[in-house]
Amino acid sequence: xxxxxxxxxxxxxxxxxxxxxxxxxxxxxxxxxxxxxxxxxxxxxxxxxxxxxxxxxxxxxxxxxxxxxxxxxxxxxxxxxxxxxxxxxxxxxxxxxxxxxxxxxxxxxxxxxxxxxxxxxxxxxxxxxxxxxxxxxxxxxxxxxxxxxxxxxxxxxxxxxxxxxxxxxxxxxxxxxxxxxxxxxxxxxxxxxxxxxxxxxxxxxxxxxxxxxxxxxxxxxxxxxxxxxxxxxxxxxxxxxxxxxxxxxxxxxxxxxxxxxxxxxxxxxxxxxxxxxxxxxxxxxxxxxx
Amino acid sequence: xxxxxxxxxxxxxxxxxxxxxxxxxxxxxxxxxxxxxxxxxxxxxxxxxxxxxxxxxxxxxxxxxxxxxxxxxxxxxxxxxxxxxxxxxxxxxxxxxxxxxxxxxxxxxxxxxxxxxxxxxxxxxxxxxxxxxxxxxxxxxxxxxxxxxxxxxxxxxxxxxxxxxxxxxxxxxxxxxxxxxxxxxxxxxxxxxxxxxxxxxxxxxxxxxxxxxxxxxxxxxxxxxxxxxxxxxxxxxx
Amino acid sequence: xxxxxxxxxxxxxxxxxxxxxxxxxxxxxxxxxxxxxxxxxxxxxxxxxxxxxxxxxxxxxxxxxxxxxxxxxxxxxxxxxxxxxxxxxxxxxxxxxxxxxxxxxxxxxxxxxxxxxxxxxxxxxxxxxxxxxxxxxxxxxxxxxxxxxxxxxxxxxxxxxxxxxxxxxxxxxxxxxxxxxxxxxxxxxxxxxxxxxxxxxxxxxxxxxxxxxxxxxxxxxxxxxxxxxxxxxxxxxxxxxxxxxxxxxxxxxxxxxxxxxxxxxxxxxxxxxxxxxxxxxxxxxxxxxxxxxxxxxxxxxxxxxxxxxxxxxxxxxxxxxxxxxxxxxxxxxxxxxxxxxxxxxxxxxxxxxx
Numbered sequence: 001x002x003x004x005x006x007x008x009x010x011x012x013x014x015x016x017x018x019x020x021x022x023x024x025x026x027x028x029x030x031x032x033x034x035x036x037x038x039x040x041x042x043x044x045x046x047x048x049x050x051x052x053x054x055x056x057x058x059x060x061x062x063x064x065x066x067x068x069x070x071x072x073x074x075x076x077x078x079x080x081x082x083x084x085x086x087x088x089x090x091x092x093x094x095x096x097x098x099x100x101x102x103x104x105x106x107x108x109x110x111x112x113x114x115x116x117x118x119x120x121x122x123x124x125x126x127x128x129x130x131x132x133x134x135x136x137x138x139x140x141x142x143x144x145x146x147x148x149x150x151x152x153x154x155x156x157x158x159x160x161x162x163x164x165x166x167x168x169x170x171x172x173x174x175x176x177x178x179x180x181x182x183x184x185x186x187x188x189x190x191x192x193x194x195x196x197x198x199x200x201x202x203x204x205x206x207x208x209x210x211x212x213x214x215x216x217x218x219x220x221x222x223x224x225x226x227x228x229x230x231x232x233x234x235x236x237x238x239x240x241x242x243x244x245x246x247x248x249x250x251x252x253x254x255x256x257x258x259x260x261x262x263x264x265x266x267x268x269x270x271x272x273x274x275x276x277x278x279x280x281x282x283x284x285x286x287x288x289x290x
Numbered sequence: 291x292x293x294x295x296x297x298x299x300x301x302x303x304x305x306x307x308x309x310x311x312x313x314x315x316x317x318x319x320x321x322x323x324x325x326x327x328x329x330x331x332x333x334x335x336x337x338x339x340x341x342x343x344x345x346x347x348x349x350x351x352x353x354x355x356x357x358x359x360x361x362x363x364x365x366x367x368x369x370x371x372x373x374x375x376x377x378x379x380x381x382x383x384x385x386x387x388x389x390x391x392x393x394x395x396x397x398x399x400x401x402x403x404x405x406x407x408x409x410x411x412x413x414x415x416x417x418x419x420x421x422x423x424x425x426x427x428x429x430x431x432x433x434x435x436x437x438x439x440x441x442x443x444x445x446x447x448x449x450x451x452x453x454x455x456x457x458x459x460x461x462x463x464x465x466x467x468x469x470x471x472x473x474x475x476x477x478x479x480x481x482x483x484x485x486x487x488x489x490x491x492x493x494x495x496x497x498x499x500x501x502x503x504x505x506x507x508x509x510x511x512x513x514x515x516x517x518x519x520x521x522x523x524x525x526x527x528x
Numbered sequence: 529x530x531x532x533x534x535x536x537x538x539x540x541x542x543x544x545x546x547x548x549x550x551x552x553x554x555x556x557x558x559x560x561x562x563x564x565x566x567x568x569x570x571x572x573x574x575x576x577x578x579x580x581x582x583x584x585x586x587x588x589x590x591x592x593x594x595x596x597x598x599x600x601x602x603x604x605x606x607x608x609x610x611x612x613x614x615x616x617x618x619x620x621x622x623x624x625x626x627x628x629x630x631x632x633x634x635x636x637x638x639x640x641x642x643x644x645x646x647x648x649x650x651x652x653x654x655x656x657x658x659x660x661x662x663x664x665x666x667x668x669x670x671x672x673x674x675x676x677x678x679x680x681x682x683x684x685x686x687x688x689x690x691x692x693x694x695x696x697x698x699x700x701x702x703x704x705x706x707x708x709x710x711x712x713x714x715x716x717x718x719x720x721x722x723x724x725x726x727x728x729x730x731x732x733x734x735x736x737x738x739x740x741x742x743x744x745x746x747x748x749x750x751x752x753x754x755x756x757x758x759x760x761x762x763x764x765x766x767x768x769x770x771x772x773x774x775x776x777x778x779x780x781x782x783x784x785x786x787x788x789x790x791x792x793x794x795x796x797x798x799x800x801x802x803x804x805x806x807x808x809x810x811x812x813x814x815x816x817x818x819x820x821x822x823x824x825x826x827x828x829x830x831x832x833x834x835x836x837x838x839x840x841x842x843x844x845x846x847x848x849x850x851x852x853x854x855x856x857x858x859x860x861x862x863x864x865x866x867x868x869x870x871x872x873x874x875x876x877x878x879x880x881x882x
Contacts, residue, residue: 035640037588037647085834093833095586095643096782099775100829107822114815161395168381168392175379178342179444180367180396217771221651224644261659267652270645274633278641 005134007254008247013139014208014222015246016146021201021223022230022238023153024194029232031170031190032087034094038101039198040220042078044213045105046071046199047206048113051120060123064203068196075195079188109213120206142204149200150239153193157235166190218263222249225266228273231283241280245269293355295320295448295480296341301349303333303340310336313349314506316499318448323474323481325495325512327488327525333504334484335376338450341482342366342373354447368396372446376453378437382426386417389425389436393443403443410439413469431462438466442473449473450482455490463487467494488525492516500525544793548696552689560688562800564760567695568753569796573780574699574706574789575749580778581787582710583742584722585639589646591773592653593623593747595766597754599657602672602764603665612677616755620748627747631740642743650774657766671765674758691760698752706749706789718742750777779825782832 021039028036036042046067053063082101086094124141131140157163169176169186176183201223202216209215222245230241245266253262273280294317303311311333318324326334340347343363351359358366367373381389390410394403411418414435420428425436434454441449454470455463471494473479485491492498498515500508508518515521548567552560576590600619604610610618634645656662658669666672679690709715720728721735729735758764776799784795803821810817 033640035644037643082830089833090584091639092580092584092586092786095588095640096778096833097830099588099778100826100833103775103822103826103829105826107819107826110822111816111819115818161391164384164388164391165395168384168388171383172379172381174344174375175381176392177344177363178367178373178375178379179392179440180364181392182364217651221648224648228644258660261652261655263652263655264659267645267648270648271630271633274637274641274645278633278637 002134003254004251007250009131009135010139011247011250012243013135013142013246014205014250015226015243016143017201017205017208017219017242018222018226018246019239019242020146020149020197021219022226022242023150023235024197024201025223025227026232026235026238027190027194027197029227030235031166031187032094034091034098035224035232036194037095037098037220038105039194039223040216041102041105041109042071042075042195043198043202043219044216045109046074046195047120047202047211047215048109050199050203051118051206051211052113054121060121064123064200067199067203071199072192072196075192076188078195079191083191084184084187106213113213115213118211120203120211122207138207142208145200145204149197153197153235162189218266221263221266222246225249225269225273227280228270229280231280233284234280234282237280237282240282292320294318295322295354296324296482297350297352298341299350301337301340301347301351303336303345303347305336305345310345310504311340311347312504314499314501314504316506316509317497318480318482319496321474321478321480322497323483323495325488325491325498326482326484326501327486327491327498327515327521328501328507329524330486332501334501335452336504337501338373338375338452338482338484341450342371367444370445370447371450372441372444372448373450374434374437374441374452374454376456378430378433380425380428380433380436382424384425385421386423386425386428386436387421389440390417390421390443393440397443397445402445406443406445410442413442413472414439431458431466434458434462434466438469442479446479448480448482450484452484453486454483455485455487463490470494488521492526541790544790545700552692557686557688560686560692561760562804564688564692564695564756566793566796566800567692567699568757568760569777569780569799570792571695571699571702571756572750572753573777573784573792573795574702575746575753576777577781577784577787577789577792578706578710578718578749579742579746580781581785582715582722583718583739585635585739585743586643586778587646587743587746587774588643588771588778589649589653589774590746590750590777591769591771591775592646592649593627593750594754594757594773594777595653595657595769596623596626596747597751598758598764598769599666599672599754600751601755601758602674605674605758606672607665612755612759616752616759619755620751623751623754624744624748627750628740628744630747631743635739635743636736646774647771650771654766654770657769666766669766671763673763676762677759691756695756695760698756702749702752703789709745710787710789714738775825779829782829 021043024039025035028034049070050063050067053066054060078101082097086097122138122141124137126137128135128137128140129144157167165176165181166186166189169181169183173183176186201219205219206215209219223242226242226245227238228241229245230237230239232238248269249262249265252265253259257265296318298317299315301311301314302309314337316324326337328334336345339345341351343361343366347359349359351357353369353371356369358369381392390407394406397403416432417435417439420432425433428436438451438454451470454466458466467490470481474481481494483491483495492512492515495512498509498512499506500515500521508515508521516526551563555563572590572594576587579585579587597616597619600622601612601615604615604618605612630645630649631642634642657666660668662668676687676691678687679685683690685693717728717733717738720733721738725735780795780799781792783798784791784793802824806817806820809820
């Protein structure tokens with residue numbers, strides 16, 4: 001029983017990371033109907049940035065917020081310089097560009113920081129805030145951070161004029177422009193927010209999965225699974241889906257197939273959702289496209 | 291007489307390589323109402339899209355004396371040109387209130403916005419009842435009211451409407467046109483109305499432009515247009 | 529002009545064929561081995577290009593089908609004693625079925641879902657292959673070692689030369705098949721589905737079936753390539769089939785030209801030699817040179833998409849066309865429609881809505 005609770009708790013902690021990563025994916029999907037395959041590598045690169053700051057002696061939380069800010073700016077710049085020119089290109093071209101971006105970030109990280117695995121310290125040390133005995137201090141802290149991110153993002157989109165304008169721009173760009181919303185900037189800010197949220201996911205994942213240029217491959221895969229399970233067009237669904245696949249992955253990994261094929265669990269979840277419930281748990285019903 | 295609020299000369303517009311407007315001239319008086327009439331496909335909607343910068347256009351477009359022919363859609367809107375597009379442009383997944391808040395998106399005078407909310411709820415009490423409802427669930431008439439209310443929250447100098455009567459029951463159309471008249475008379479908002487229902491539009495307008503295949507076929511005071519034999523036969527049906 | 533262009537393309541094809549045939553008799557052993565690798569990559573990319581270039585569907589997981597072909601052939605040869613010329617086709621057939629089944633759920637909802645599902649497949653593949661539960665068959669993380677086939681008795685060829693020629697013959701046959709497929713009725717249907725999905729459906733093209741079959745065929749090509757790779761390398765192990773292999777295939781077809789079947793040869797040369805060069809550089813410049821292929825791949829993907837959506841082959845074709853037009857400027861111009869990836873936005877003179 002203790003072992004089960006332990007697996008469950010660490011599944012929830014990982015699930016929080018998947019949830020905010022999935023949220024970042026969904027934000028971009030809602031605005032552009034595209035899946036950003038570079039989201040994982042962008043988050044990895046941000047995490048290295050934080051690691052470098054901490055390595056230089058900056059306090060953790062300063063490094064944390066500086067990373068979030070820099071990631072936001074980086075996301076905006078990437079959208080304006082690299083993604084924007086392909087706004088009217090076919091889906092295929094955009095996917096190829098995203099893959100290109102991810103390769104570049106991976107190479108950049110390897111070039112700047114090397115390919116050896118680094119440890120990344122957690123800001124949460126000592127006794128866990130809750131769930132003592134079942135989870136580590138970092139896991140409890142990570143759950144709090146990811147929940148706080150979800151709450152903040154919700155409040156931003158629900159209660160601020162900018163959040164409202166971003167939702168409007170995603171939904172009906174023409175009408176948005178007719179009331180004076182600068183739709184192009186909304187997309188750029190969306191990319192910035194997604195990059196910022198992704199950086200938090202990276203920093204929360206790094207103490208668990210360790211830091212190396214390929215650290216986010218598995219996280220991104222699980223975030224995909226979470227987003228598909230919850231509904232790729234629904235932020236709430238993506239968050240729930242992220243937690244769900246975190247728990248599912250841990251339990252199936254621990255009790256059914258073994259941890260060494262945990263990634264296949266995410267693959268299986270994606271396939272299963274596409275076969276049985278392609279719109280996900282909370283998504284809008286998908287129409288088979290011709 | 292004061293200068294026109296909107297002065298359009300030699301307006302051309304394209305859908306891709308296809309030219310849809312071939313040199314259109316007209317104006318809207320400050321505080322006046324101009325109706326754009328014409329058959330399906332003549333280019334009426336295109337005129338509004340071109341003015342808002344939603345499609346590629348050229349020509350001399352002056353709004354309150356200022357050239358706006360090279361401005362982006364957002365900037366045209368920010369100058370005080372509200373465009374109620376065909377299909378009403380509802381944000382269907384947002385609530386009625388959120389739709390209205392978007393109308394006031396670029397304004398910073400909170401007090402004024404609050405008053406304008408009351409004002410548009412005065413014009414369209416039904417919107418107030420449904421303010422928490424998802425806008426996509428409204429009826430066609432209610433969505434048209436919402437679109438006009440959203441435009442009014444921009445505090446526009448010029449309100450451009452694309453077929454506000456389209457697909458609506460006569461009673462609803464009458465209510466909408468009554469409000470439009472009130473807005474024009476009491477608040478001095480100039481109107482540019484594209485309509486297929488020529489008779490309805492001519493009742494409200496002081497000037498009218500008749501568009502045929504991307505060109506102005508006839509323009510002048512409403513009275514004169516109404517009296518024109520060809521217009522009567524083709525558009526008014528008597 | 530069309531005749532002149534056909535003659536030119538025939539000439540180029542002949543020249544490539546002569547060089548490819550002569551290569552194993554003039555090059556050294558290791559270079560012959562590399563040549564075989566290039567041909568193997570080219571075969572896999574032929575399949576991927578049928579899918580991506582002609583049908584507009586994107587697969588980020590063709591490395592996994594390559595792996596199935598590779599492991600399939602290796603297992604059939606070592607556990608069941610099949611000769612390689614029977615094992616590779618059998619493994620490829622398995623790939624076709626796997627591709628068909630995998631594509632079926634993903635393809636119903638447009639290319640993005642296929643990209644997502646195949647990405648997941650590519651990331652998970654090495655783990656599945658090294659799964660301890662399959663150790664008895666797959667050799668787990670140790671992989672499988674197999675003997676390189678020798679040339680038939682009577683032919684005075686080294687093993688490398690023989691393998692190269694097997695790859696060349698397979699590649700030529702598969703190129704010929706892909707070309708016929710692409711130029712025929714099926715190819716037109718695939719292109720129609722890519723460019724005008726709704727119209728294609730209206731005209732009675734069963735888009736779902738075509739797309740799924742296309743995915744299956746494309747997986748089959750990857751399977752043949754994988755099978756050939758198993759015998760050419762003489763060793764299969766899970767670590768060779770990660771996401772990076774799948775992405776390398778994508779890079780290859782983009783660099784070679786989407787919807788250009790001949791271009792895959794260039795793409796294959798590219799992905800064979802860029803990492804090689806980087807490896808050599810890392811001797812001098814240390815570990816950071818390992819980042820080079822990724823950086824080049826990534827930058828090229830973006831630049832090619834931005835500047836030359838038809839890739840190198842498309843650029844060459846455009847240049848040829850320009851020369852031909854210039855030579856034939858006195859005659860009326862015919863535009864040869866060879867189904868290149870013309871991604872330029874198509875405008876239609878839209879009537880005004882009421």
